[in-house]
Every structure is written in C-alpha cells, then in structure tokens.
Amino acid sequence: MSSSTEPDLREIKNAIDANSKAIADLSVSIAGLREETRVEFAKLEGLINNIETKLDGKIQVVQAEMRTIDVKLEERTRIGFWGILARGIPLLVLLGVAIAFLLS
Numbered sequence: 001m002s003s004s005t006e007p008d009l010r011e012i013k014n015a016i017d018a019n020s021k022a023i024a025d026l027s028v029s030i031a032g033l034r035e036e037t038r039v040e041f042a043k044l045e046g047l048i049n050n051i052e053t054k055l056d057g058k059i060q061v062v063q064a065e066m067r068t069i070d071v072k073l074e075e076r077t078r079i080g081f082w083g084i085l086a087r088g089i090p091l092l093v094l095l096g097v098a099i100a101f102l103l104s
C-alpha cells in the first residue's frame with residue numbers, strides 16, 4: 001500500500017469506531033427513554049384510574065340527588081283533594097266576580 005492510503009484508512013477506522021461508539025450511546029439512550037416512557041405511562045394509568053374512581057363516586061352522588069329531586073317534584077305535582085279545593089275556591093270566586101261584573 002502506498003503511504004497516502006494509510007492515513008485515509010486510519011481516518012476511516014477512527015470514523016467507524018466513533019460511529020460505533022455513537023450508536024452504542026444512542027442504544028443506551030433509547031433503552032432509557034423506553035423505560036422512562038413505561039414508567040410515565042404507568043403513572044398516567046394510575047392517575048386515570050384515580051379519576052375514574054372519583055368520577056364514579058361523583059356520578060353516584062349526582063344520581064342520588066336527582067332521585068331526591070324527582071321524588072320532591074313528584075310530591076309537588078300531586079294536587080290531591082285539598083290542593084284542588086285550595087286552588088279551586090279562589091278561582092271560582094274570581095270567576096263569579098268576573099261574571100257578576102259582566103252581567104251588571
């Protein structure tokens with residue numbers, strides 16, 4: 001071999017060694033990122049489970065409150081005999097006054 005190719009070959013070998021080291025470093029970094037990603041996803045899953053549990057509790061509370069409101073509204077909409085009497089008498093009086101006014 002000529003003397004001019006030996007430095008070129010040495011440079012190529014050095015470049016290959018540097019690239020091999022860079023690839024090894026990159027592999028280690030990727031492995032670290034994978035592990036970090038797994039850990040973060042596990043944390044995220046835990047947070048989501050916490051939120052779901054809290055929401056389930058809140059939904060049950062809201063459903064109970066809605067049932068209570070439904071019962072109260074149902075009681076209010078029932079007029080019954082005394083309700084008809086209490087609302088009907090003033091209405092009949094007003095209707096009687098209006099008819100008396102119109103006929104006079």
